[in-house]
Amino acid sequence: KREVFLKAYRAIKEKFAEYFHRITGGKAWLQLENEEDPFSGGVDLIAQFPGKSPRLISGASGGEKSVAAVAFLLAMQSMSPLPFYIFDEIDAHLDARNAERLAELLRELSKDSQFIVITLKDAMIARADRVVGVYLRNGVSNVVTLSIGEVVA
Amino acid sequence: KREVFLKAYRAIKEKFAEYFHRITGGKAWLQLENEEDPFSGGVDLIAQFPGKSPRLISGASGGEKSVAAVAFLLAMQSMSPLPFYIFDEIDAHLDARNAERLAELLRELSKDSQFIVITLKDAMIARADRVVGVYLRNGVSNVVTLSIGEVVA
Amino acid sequence: MRGFKSFGNQKVSILLGRGLTAITGPNGSGKSNIADAVKLALGELSAKSLRASRFSEIIFDGGGGRRAQRAWVSVQLDNSDRKIPVDADTVTVSREVDVSGESVYRLNGKRISRTALVDTLAMAGISPDGYNIVMQGTVMRLAEVSSEERRKIIEKLV
Amino acid sequence: MRGFKSFGNQKVSILLGRGLTAITGPNGSGKSNIADAVKLALGELSAKSLRASRFSEIIFDGGGGRRAQRAWVSVQLDNSDRKIPVDADTVTVSREVDVSGESVYRLNGKRISRTALVDTLAMAGISPDGYNIVMQGTVMRLAEVSSEERRKIIEKLV
């Protein structure tokens, strides 16, 4: 059981560091509280944003926490993929630059997976393969879907 | 005690309905669960957005909840003003239209009070009397303040 | 979907494919309701997690006498890799909720108990509260979990 | 502020006046830290609510040997209406936190106990966890409180 966990942990650790760097340009890592007996302690998440000191993620800003959480989720996805992902406004607290870099990473990773992202941000909409527009008419929700490939062709 | 509460409750109820309508164009109201004995029940918040059925606010969308929560806070403020208000990203889940209408309402109410709003939205920044820009240099936070009146003059 | 939350009495189908799909629109237009529909179809047991106090509240209650009698949602999953132990390239999961809050589940059109459905989908790692569905307003909190909780999230994955 | 969180060893002053002030900037630039500074000055007792596990963590710890020895924050309040029972047009509240997590409070330069400070400010309705300070990520949850909780919020106001 310990080996199974450590194998998964190391795979996630590696991808997490990669994805975090891709979005922020900074460094982040997971850390076992107890190296010898992983199950007697937890897993810390430490982030070092560019130009700053390393800090436990609980001390980071709202946007920084969002980015770290998404990098962690994507790392889990790369180790153990599920058929689809639904992310509801994960970019709500991101500034323009982080929103763009996250959208870029999602576009790239979505080549091998299915990401459904609910968003209000242009940065995300601009990089989607498909845009589902939801609107109300007479108090009832309707949907219109644009396939970006078709639009361009 | 009951009279003191009811007096405050009615004042808040009225302002809440007004501010909610100013932001959304819809109707919302507070409702005592127990009219005869207010303290044996709670206070429900019901919102009816344009074109829709009235609904308990717990069933509303993220943006709708944000707007209702802010209208409620502003109603409390009008009844019992405090010297300053600090709102940290209360507009994170608002679409462009709600963000603009909220910013308009805050600009108007701020004539009699001090509102400090942390925001990433242009709609809010555009309507501020003063913009405090926060930025990092060498890992240290710095601040630059623009007084909009001066800029225009 | 038909009769589900803000989606009225006309059937609404949303084609989602590979790659990145962005769902957008004004506040209150129905975006998060789409996520709720998927959770519902996969066997969600908590009405609260769908922002309802009981399951009957997820039935379309539009004004003007248009209230629906039932809510129906259906999710079509690609099963060409046969991760779901069903011998079909496509697995369609549907759920109908009536005004008493009772649910009827179907797998490829055939009625199935919730337990059987959940066990079948679990073989492919699919569940209504898997880490693959991130609800609105929860992403910041994911970073705020305790270190023990974070370890358990990784443990659950394997 | 000096030495408080991301605000380094140079004193930083932010003039806030009447009307609407917008604070903006990139993620992680220090905006919410300004709100934390105000809460700290007003007597906040929970380090966790300032996103720290203990009070010594709010002292600037910038890399390159620039770690500060103490954090100092100060808030200037207009008291021309004398709602705060102090005979001065301006009331300045300051707090210094040292590496052991100990705090020293001052009111208009004169040292004061936290209890005396909190009682004095409470006369004007000012407290570190009043409804007038809405922290990041909490506004949606304000709408999700129970009806009992909502009634108590109104009761607390009077």
Ligand SMILES: Nc1ncnc2c1ncn2[C@@H]1O[C@H](COP(=O)(O)OP(=O)(O)OP(=O)(O)O)[C@@H](O)[C@H]1O
């Ligand atoms: N049973 C129901 N019948 C009709 N409408 C409903 C029902 N349940 C919820 N709604 C409505 O659905 C709307 C919420 O939809 P949803 O949460 O999907 O919005 P959204 O597009 O995600 O908005 P936001 O951008 O604000 O998050 C609300 O206005 C709510 O009143």
Ligand SMILES: Nc1ncnc2c1ncn2[C@@H]1O[C@H](COP(=O)(O)OP(=O)(O)OP(=O)(O)O)[C@@H](O)[C@H]1O
């Ligand atoms: N003791 C400390 N010393 C130095 N930096 C610190 C300290 N405590 C927190 N920080 C840093 O302050 C930054 C957070 O600032 P803050 O929360 O104010 O950001 P923000 O501008 O609100 O960002 P966002 O838009 O993402 O919410 C973090 O990057 C964090 O690492």
Ligand SMILES: [Mg+2]
């Ligand atoms: Mg939503």
Ligand SMILES: [Mg+2]
């Ligand atoms: Mg912040």
